[in-house]
Amino acid sequence: MxxxxxxxxxxxxxxxxxxxxxxxxxxxxxxxxxxxxxxxxxxxxxxxxxxxxxxxxxSESYHHQAGSCRMGIDDLSVVDPELRVHGVRNLRVVDASVMPAVPSGNCHTAIAMIAERAADFLRGVSRA
Incomplete structure (x- = not known):
């Protein structure tokens, strides 16, 4: 890119x-x-x-490619709410690209939370 x-x-x-x-x-x-x-x-x-x-x-960029593999359940999303790539078995995306919208601030904390949730999904842990 x-x-x-x-x-x-x-x-x-x-x-x-x-x-x-x-x-x-x-x-x-x-x-x-x-x-x-x-x-x-x-x-x-x-x-x-x-x-x-x-x-x-x-000059350099401080840019995250957020939103390019949007999470959701509609036809335009790339991953489901458990970060699984639609139509591909055993593949998940775990980074800023799954955010449905580009955040207005630093996205580090959100990325860390996405990774925590992915770890839970892989371990089979449910959080209600």
């Missing part, structure tokens, strides 16, 4: 703008007790070309 991050010039320019805004925020008096110096990209990177290079080299 290629998400094509920064594939559009607009994406890159918004990231550069984000760096500039972060610099403005940290330059305010509210942050002066804690802010000593900029570590990245560093005070030597001031021009837009320098910032574009920084963004291209240092």
């Amino acid at each position: 290629n998400p094509n991050y920064l594939g559009d010039r607009w994406d890159l320019e918004r990231m550069v703008q984000g760096v500039k805004i972060a610099r403005e925020i940290f330059a305010t008096s509210a942050f002066s007790p804690w802010y000593k110096q900029e570590l990245q990209p560093g005070p030597g990177h001031v021009g837009d070309d320098d910032l574009r290079t920084f963004v291209k080299q240092k």
